[in-house]
Amino acid sequence: GTAWKLADHPKLPERSSPSPVVVLDGWAEASPDKYNCIHVADTPTMDSLRNAHGTAVGLPTDDDMGNSEVGHNALGAGRIYAQGAKLVDLALASGKIYEDEGFNYIKESFANNTLHLIGLLSDGGVHSRLDQLQLLLKGASERGAKRIRVHVLTDGRDVVDGSSVGFAETLEKDLAELCGKGIDAQVASGGGRMYVTMDRYENDWEVVKRGWDAQVLGEAPHKFKSVVEGIKKLREAPNANDQYLPPFVIVDENGKPVGPIMDGDAVVTFNFRADRMTMLAQALEYEKFDKFDRVRFPKIRYAGMLQYDGELKLPSHYLVSPPLIERTSGEYLVNNGIRTFACSETVKFGHVTFFWNGNRSGYFNSELEEYVEIPSDSGITFNVQPKMKALEIGEKARDAILSRKFDQIRVNIPNGDMVGHTGDIEATIVACKAADEAVKMILDAIEQVGGIYVVTADHGNAEDMVKRNKKGEPLVGKDGKVQIQTSHTLQPVPVAVGGPGLRGGVKFRKDVPNGGLANVAATVMNLHGFVAPDDYETTLIEVVD
Numbered sequence: 001g002t003a004w005k006l007a008d009h010p011k012l013p014e015r016s017s018p019s020p021v022v023v024l025d026g027w028a029e030a031s032p033d034k035y036n037c038i039h040v041a042d043t044p045t046m047d048s049l050r051n052a053h054g055t056a057v058g059l060p061t062d063d064d065m066g067n068s069e070v071g072h073n074a075l076g077a078g079r080i081y082a083q084g085a086k087l088v089d090l091a092l093a094s095g096k097i098y099e100d101e102g103f104n105y106i107k108e109s110f111a112n113n114t115l116h117l118i119g120l121l122s123d124g125g126v127h128s129r130l131d132q133l134q135l136l137l138k139g140a141s142e143r144g145a146k147r148i149r150v151h152v153l154t155d156g157r158d159v160v161d162g163s164s165v166g167f168a169e170t171l172e173k174d175l176a177e178l179c180g181k182g183i184d185a186q187v188a189s190g191g192g193r194m195y196v197t198m199d200r201y202e203n204d205w206e207v208v209k210r211g212w213d214a215q216v217l218g219e220a221p222h223k224f225k226s227v228v229e230g231i232k233k234l235r236e237a238p239n240a241n242d243q244y245l246p247p248f249v250i251v252d253e254n255g256k257p258v259g260p261i262m263d264g265d266a267v268v269t270f271n272f273r274a275d276r277m278t279m280l281a282q283a284l285e286y287e288k289f290d291k292f293d294r295v296r297f298p299k300i301r302y303a304g305m306l307q308y309d310g311e312l313k314l315p316s317h318y319l320v321s322p323p324l325i326e327r328t329s330g331e332y333l334v335n336n337g338i339r340t341f342a343c344s345e346t347v348k349f350g351h352v353t354f355f356w357n358g359n360r361s362g363y364f365n366s367e368l369e370e371y372v373e374i375p376s377d378s379g380i381t382f383n384v385q386p387k388m389k390a391l392e393i394g395e396k397a398r399d400a401i402l403s404r405k406f407d408q409i410r411v412n413i414p415n416g417d418m419v420g421h422t423g424d425i426e427a428t429i430v431a432c433k434a435a436d437e438a439v440k441m442i443l444d445a446i447e448q449v450g451g452i453y454v455v456t457a458d459h460g461n462a463e464d465m466v467k468r469n470k471k472g473e474p475l476v477g478k479d480g481k482v483q484i485q486t487s488h489t490l491q492p493v494p495v496a497v498g499g500p501g502l503r504g505g506v507k508f509r510k511d512v513p514n515g516g517l518a519n520v521a522a523t524v525m526n527l528h529g530f531v532a533p534d535d536y537e538t539t540l541i542e543v544v545d
């Protein structure tokens with residue numbers, strides 16, 4: 001068994017006053033121009049943190065664009081794990097994916113039934129990757145899949161809006177090649193990721209239902225002969241956007257849907273990232289299910305690209321084993337008596353709970369922990385309500401601090417990211433101001449109780465809303481307009497540590513040149529008065545007397 005007892009820090013006292021860890025989602029540092037919404041917005045609290053005694057240091061991201069999953073995993077786990085994307089790459093490259101249990105389980109259906117592949121059609125690399133889908137199509141067809149149907153979700157969020165057309169063309173070409181080899185392979189349905197299927201943390205089950213109707217029942221408001229034609233048509237609507245395309249099905253010459261999911265079929269959800277696949281996974285796997293009327297519950301062989309929830313063991317079959325993230329900082333701290341409060345609104349709630357705790361839902365010790373979810377607005381795009389629930393999160397955190405019932409208060413403030421993803425610059429500026437105000441509420445409370453704070457971010461987004469050339473100049477599209485960037489960025493994020501409870505002599509170390517998000521866990525353990533386990537990435541602070 002794990003020895004949970006952490007050694008006492010030689011110089012830092014065990015905290016009896018509260019320490020909040022605030023994660024600003026989608027908030028990094030970039031050149032101050034009009035596409036930097038954090039710069040344009042009035043954000044005095046964060047500005048003061050950034051300038052305060054040089055406490056801000058850049059936390060570089062990994063090679064790929066950072067995202068909330070890897071960000072919060074690293075923040076919570078304190079170590080760097082090979083993540084889903086990498087593990088799938090390795091399994092595909094070595095061919096091991098075809099030897100393991102998950103593939104052999106779905107393969108049973110190949111002889112007489114259809115293989116369905118459902119997922120995000122994108123090369124963003126956050127939830128899925130097109131090249132992995134291409135390899136899987138090839139691998140499955142070489143191993144007996146004779147009838148294949150792909151159910152696509154268009155992106156425009158981790159990649160530029162409009163890029164779905166090109167991805168669909170690539171996929172169509174691949175499927176046509178398979179058809180040339182005598183395999184009946186087509187796209188069967190589609191829809192925009194934010195409107196169809198890829199909801200998260202149970203914000204809006206209607207999103208999953210729309211996908212279910214198209215993918216399983218073969219029913220949708222739009223019917224097309226091909227996916228490329230469909231996406232192009234749907235994009236002609238005013239304000240159409242890849243993220244929000246309505247659901248559609250592909251039909252044959254008689255108007256019949258080409259690929260509803262039937263008894264005996266195999267289904268793979270090919271996203272590797274968990275948060276936006278677990279709702280569909282429940283619908284596909286659970287016999288008992290009351291989130292929406294499935295109408296028909298086909299008896300299928302279902303496997304996820306990964307197992308999405310380690311606690312729920314969901315789904316029970318999967319092609320690639322997920323990173324085994326164990327001994328997270330949250331579990332250590334709770335086992336050392338640290339009373340923990342975690343809070344965000346629905347769309348980011350799982351980030352400070354599920355991702356933070358190594359992709360596990362639930363408490364380690366419900367007597368010492370309280371997780372509070374503030375319901376997000378649903379059925380809207382967040383540029384319509386850019387303040388989101390920032391102030392409510394701030395209030396809950398403030399109350400938790402003032403109650404003195406908790407030692408660690410962990411929050412995610414979603415605005416910079418969620419509104420940044422809409423590409424609406426005006427709204428993102430309002431969003432950043434609201435996030436800043438929430439930070440102020442929390443810092444004011446810490447001031448009152450004499451606590452310590454850590455404020456950081458999981459990755460960038462709102463600080464740069466435009467695509468740029470190598471020189472850093474905004475790129476202009478064919479339509480003469482600047483190309484809006486809806487995705488995350490590669491920019492370094494801030495980290496600030498302070499508060500009246502911080503003992504004198506605590507300084508940022510200068511000898512952690514490649515510091516990153518995984519260094520935050522050991523730092524937070526120190527601030528609670530403990531030394532982090534040996535295999536954790538090193539702390540960012542030292543005590544000089």
Ligand code: 3PG
Pocket residue numbers: 025026066067068069126127157158276417421
């Ligand atoms: C999303 O799922 O909203 C984006 O693809 C990534 O955003 P996140 O990593 O900030 O959640």
Ligand code: CO
Pocket residue numbers: 026068417418421461488
């Ligand atoms: Co994001």
